[in-house]
Amino acid sequence: MSAPESPMPESDQHLPEQPLIEHLVELRNRLLKVVLAVLIVFAPLFAYANELYAIMSQPLRAALPEGATMIATQVASPFLAPFKLTLVLAIFVAVPYILYQIWSFIAPALYRHEKRLAIPLLVSSVMLFYLGVAFAYFVVFPLAFAFFAGASPEGVSMMTDINSYLDFVLKLFFAFGIAFEIPIATMLLVKAGITTVESLKEKRPYVVVGCFVFGMLLTPPDIISQTLLAVPMWLLFEAGVFCCRWLTPSPQAQDSTES
Numbered sequence: 001m002s003a004p005e006s007p008m009p010e011s012d013q014h015l016p017e018q019p020l021i022e023h024l025v026e027l028r029n030r031l032l033k034v035v036l037a038v039l040i041v042f043a044p045l046f047a048y049a050n051e052l053y054a055i056m057s058q059p060l061r062a063a064l065p066e067g068a069t070m071i072a073t074q075v076a077s078p079f080l081a082p083f084k085l086t087l088v089l090a091i092f093v094a095v096p097y098i099l100y101q102i103w104s105f106i107a108p109a110l111y112r113h114e115k116r117l118a119i120p121l122l123v124s125s126v127m128l129f130y131l132g133v134a135f136a137y138f139v140v141f142p143l144a145f146a147f148f149a150g151a152s153p154e155g156v157s158m159m160t161d162i163n164s165y166l167d168f169v170l171k172l173f174f175a176f177g178i179a180f181e182i183p184i185a186t187m188l189l190v191k192a193g194i195t196t197v198e199s200l201k202e203k204r205p206y207v208v209v210g211c212f213v214f215g216m217l218l219t220p221p222d223i224i225s226q227t228l229l230a231v232p233m234w235l236l237f238e239a240g241v242f243c244c245r246w247l248t249p250s251p252q253a254q255d256s257t258e259s
Helices: 010-046 049-063 077-093 095-109 112-150 162-179 182-191 197-202 204-218 223-246 251-258
Strands: none
Touching: 010 049, 010 077, 010 095, 049 077, 049 112, 049 162, 077 095, 077 162, 095 112, 112 162, 112 182, 112 223, 162 204, 162 223, 182 197, 182 223, 197 204, 197 223, 204 223
16 A cells, blocks of 8 residues: 655745746846946946036027026036936937847747737837937927027026936926827727727827827926927827828737627
């Protein structure tokens, strides 16, 4: 007569959770790679932190009246503002590598047709974000700062704090970068079956109003910067609708819509 089987050790009862642990370990390793990549980019850039801040502040300094300068209202601002700018710029430069790590983590869970769609969307989303930031720096900033400088009341000298200026431009960079992602968002909504090209065309008047509302909320309270954000948002929406004409919803989205 065979001896009764010994009960399963307590450590073996957690074997089904091993895949989750492996995913968490992989996620940790990829996050460490992202942090390391940002630090590698940050290290050489920090040597030129002051020069980078001078380039970033050029649109404002060009609009200041003769003899006016930027100021630092806090003791550590002359160091912290360039440091913060360099760190953000390092993340900005490392975005393609960061997205590559994200893609490598989620790619095994995607179907083949989803991978074929995801890669162009990732590349185009990065390019559109960079394009939005460039549009803000080269087009919006000169016009907006010239307007601000010309609107100063008599007897008021325009001398902006360097830390406040950095927060202001980073907010606008983020706003324009996200706004330029509208074509990608439109294509994803159509691909997922959430909406259709015909429905988007019918809602065009509401989209135009919404663009100006978002422009009002995301930009300073002046008509120039609001319009310079709202008009590109509307044009990018139209571009997304145009591109969606050749995009068919996924089979899963079609099945869910029909049911």
